[in-house]
Amino acid sequence: MSTRDGTEVAAILQDRLNALTDLHLTLKHVHWNVVGPHFIAVHEMLDPQVDAVRAMTDETAERIATLGVSPIGTPGAVVAARTWDDYSLGRAGAIEHLGALEVVYSGVIEGHRKAIDATEDPDPVTQDMLIEQSRQLELFHWFVRAHLESAGGELSTEGESHLQPAAKKAGEGAKSPRRSR
Ligand SMILES: [Fe+2]
Numbered sequence: 001m002s003t004r005d006g007t008e009v010a011a012i013l014q015d016r017l018n019a020l021t022d023l024h025l026t027l028k029h030v031h032w033n034v035v036g037p038h039f040i041a042v043h044e045m046l047d048p049q050v051d052a053v054r055a056m057t058d059e060t061a062e063r064i065a066t067l068g069v070s071p072i073g074t075p076g077a078v079v080a081a082r083t084w085d086d087y088s089l090g091r092a093g094a095i096e097h098l099g100a101l102e103v104v105y106s107g108v109i110e111g112h113r114k115a116i117d118a119t120e121d122p123d124p125v126t127q128d129m130l131i132e133q134s135r136q137l138e139l140f141h142w143f144v145r146a147h148l149e150s151a152g153g154e155l156s157t158e159g160e161s162h163l164q165p166a167a168k169k170a171g172e173g174a175k176s177p178r179r180s181r
Pocket of ligand 1: 031
């Protein structure tokens with residue numbers, strides 16, 4: 001691999017490192033702030049996700065270092081570089097948090113899919129790592145979405161790409177008699 005390709009791939013990975021760092025902190029925040037009838041299910045579902053995503057940050061950062069670039073892991077740098085909003089729900093019901101997390105996971109997975117496309121040519125080894133991470137991220141995304149779906153496969157937050165409206169829609173969807181039958 002050329003030095004130029006290595007630098008380009010490392011930059012793509014730094015963006016993914018920022019997204020994954022943000023994600024594991026956000027998942028812990030939800031683990032601490034979830035309340036209501038589904039508390040224990042969601043509280044306990046999230047810790048294995050935190051551990052898995054944290055492991056992804058480690059392999060991503062170490063891949064950046066392997067490519068000869070310094071991985072940046074400080075909170076200030078993550079906040080300065082990110083292009084998405086901070087997670088905006090505090091203490092809230094399980095379904096509301098899951099509605100917002102659906103949006104969070106969609107964003108991270110979309111970024112990973114773009115990174116998979118962008119690394120195919122310069123570095124298939126990095127691409128392979130991102131593919132494996134995406135497989136796990138998409139599994140966790142499904143865990144979240146399964147709470148928001150009707151038996152017909154309809155998602156209560158369909159088409160919603162902002163955290164607060166998605167949380168609200170998820171909460172309303174859970175309360176509607178059509179969906180609870
Ligand atoms: Fe805990």
